[in-house]
Amino acid sequence: PNTRAVNVAVPKIRAAGGAIRVDEYVDVLLTTKVASGDKEETRTAPIARGCKVVMKRNNPWQMLGTDPDDKPMDFTLQANAYRAALIEYAKNYGELTLLPVPTPPKTNGTWSDPTSKEYANEDQRIEEVNRGERTVS
Numbered sequence: 001p002n003t004r005a006v007n008v009a010v011p012k013i014r015a016a017g018g019a020i021r022v023d024e025y026v027d028v029l030l031t032t033k034v035a036s037g038d039k040e041e042t043r044t045a046p047i048a049r050g051c052k053v054v055m056k057r058n059n060p061w062q063m064l065g066t067d068p069d070d071k072p073m074d075f076t077l078q079a080n081a082y083r084a085a086l087i088e089y090a091k092n093y094g095e096l097t098l099l100p101v102p103t104p105p106k107t108n109g110t111w112s113d114p115t116s117k118e119y120a121n122e123d124q125r126i127e128e129v130n131r132g133e134r135t136v137s
Helices: 081-090 122-131
Strands: 003-010 025-036 039-056 073-080 095-101
Touching: 003 081, 003 095, 025 073, 025 081, 039 081, 039 095, 073 081, 081 122
Parallel strands: none
Antiparallel strands: 003 073, 025 039, 025 095, 039 073
């Protein structure tokens, strides 16, 4: 419930060298240039955590094969409605990186995490996106 599929194309070097497989979980990071006054810096920040990989190379099954180093790799990720919108928005503002992570613990139907400043009110964000009251921009 409340999940969306989001397609991303990332360079092999930003996808654990191509070692990410279907049914694994990844954190999605955004690397972009940030202006601060007259200074510009490159920064990286996590934008979604624990997204399940549902397809690799536009195929839902495991396939043996090598991926070319010079072409982006296609992944379809499962994310909650708010994080899916955030990933779609971020694709135009920098480079995405997929970082493999352990399988997240079961959450009993909630996306919120009271121990996290970023995810404390995640369920509220999802409901607002589903009702069309929140946009990502």
